[in-house]
Amino acid sequence: MNKILFVVFHDFEDFEFFYNKIFSKRNFNHEYYSPMRINSDFHLDNRSRILPFIALIAGMLAIALALFFQFWTSGVDYPLNLSGKPFFSLLISIPITFEFMVFLSVLSILLFFLLISKPRVIRPEIEEEIKKLISEGKSILKVDAEAVNDDFFRRYLLEFMDEQKIIVHKNYE
């Protein structure tokens, strides 16, 4: 079982400072919970790649579906001769195809976002506690307790503890 440290920061700016200091130089296994997102260049690897990809796939599918549907309705199922104009034309299909592409992309990215956010009816007690702390403006860093063995991490941790900017909880999983 891994030993986990929960570091609760009273102020987001302190948390952001601490986080950027530590994780720009060290790479401990960690997760944070915060009322705001941290912007940091070294954090770019954590960007979600799956969601934009899903939006792209859904958009391409929507383009194919919309074009086929318009072609089938006006060119195959009920070809209507309107003043000798062609039954189907790519140019005139652009507005509906574009709108449908946006619609399916937006809807799919929302659904997948909700899905990967793990909606649950009943949450573990620890998550309820985290939610409560977040609503009070606090930020929480969940990190492998092994990080304490690192001088760099320990120095900042002790400094922040001395200044009473954080509360440290130990937990065993």
Add this chain to the structure above:
Amino acid sequence: MPDDNQNNPKSHSINDLTDIVKKSLDYKSSGIFKFLLSLSIIITLFAVVGVYLTTSKGLKLWGINNSIPWALDITNFVFWIGISHAGSLISAILFLFRQHWRAGIHRIAEAMTIFALFTAIIYPVFHTGRPWLTIFWVLPFPIQSGVWVNFKSPLMWDVFAILIYLISSLIFLYIGLIPDLAILSQKVKSVFLRKVYNFFSAFWLGSSKQWNNYRATYLVIAGLITPLVLSVHSIVSFDFAVSLVPGWHTTIMPPYFVAGAIFSGCASLIVLLAICRLLFKLEDIISVDVMEKVNKLMLVSGLMLAYSYLTEFFFVFYGANSFENQSLIYRMTGDYRFVFWIMLLLNIIIPQLLWFRKIRRNISLSLLVSILVLIGMWLERYSIIVPNLAKDYLSSNQNIYFPTFTEISILIGSFGLFMTLFLIFFRYFPIFSIYDLSKFNIIKKKYE
């Protein structure tokens, strides 16, 4: 400037901002809120009466005739669709351009988009005469008669564009609300509100993974909504531009309509921001600086609109098409000349006042300018639609239109409906984005 420091917004922490939102939710019991809500509901009753008369007695109660089948209803429809555009501009386009000042006002702008779209939709629905059959016409049409709707028609594109714009804007508003609702679900006293907030944000913990996914989702939706803003009003303009009616059949229509939409949307946003400042005591959040920036946007879009007017007039005279010429001369000198000249005054001359910093930073004066612009933009739509239809190719098709009581009551009531929906929404939901504004304050502090 002596008033600048006084008007600079204070930097609030996330807890301060949560308290401000909580307080704004409590203002529902204040006298001025109750008064405004009651007034909006009373004004909405005008629309109820108009709609009741229309559905019970038919479209004969409207002033439309064979030459002018589209009149006040389509004017109002285009007007409200236009207003909805600034919402997406503020929320999506300014987000993509990293304009952090939008943090305090984008929720109001997004709500404006949605309720303006709701209000706009009532016009085409009731113009059908028998709206209870609308679903029947749209859904089982191919099964009933073997004929598909005409996907080549701009009216059909309109249906797609507006519904998808409404759904996408709703999703965008919801995504923006999630972190705020998660915070407020732990803070508000009302059990009902807690349950509602929890329902919509039950999964949200604010973990790093969730924030990264959230950021990607918000960014992609903002990127998709941005071209949607341009496409929706372009498609609305195709309703006119692809027809052969003189005055409508022109390629300037799409950019002209988009510029006008953003212009009227900014004006409407100024009015709503001024109301929210007063109503929810948000002087620190909706600061004079923010109001000035929206005023600048209004000025720029107003200049784009003025350029579109000049281009339209130039090409009509330069093109030497006698029908187009006659149509424009009729707009300028005919039965509807007052509408045309007042429109030019309100849409081109009045916004030039915004070049003056003192006017941009004066809430009452910018409110006055915005209201005049809104009147001007409504007259613009009227001036495009009615006079051009009144002067057709055939003299037998030339007619005059006067709005009737029923039409005017629906128009007045639509403002009440919009305000009622807007006030009810902000009675229950946070008026600004807590996390966005907190982040903005932190960034601002770093650079100060």
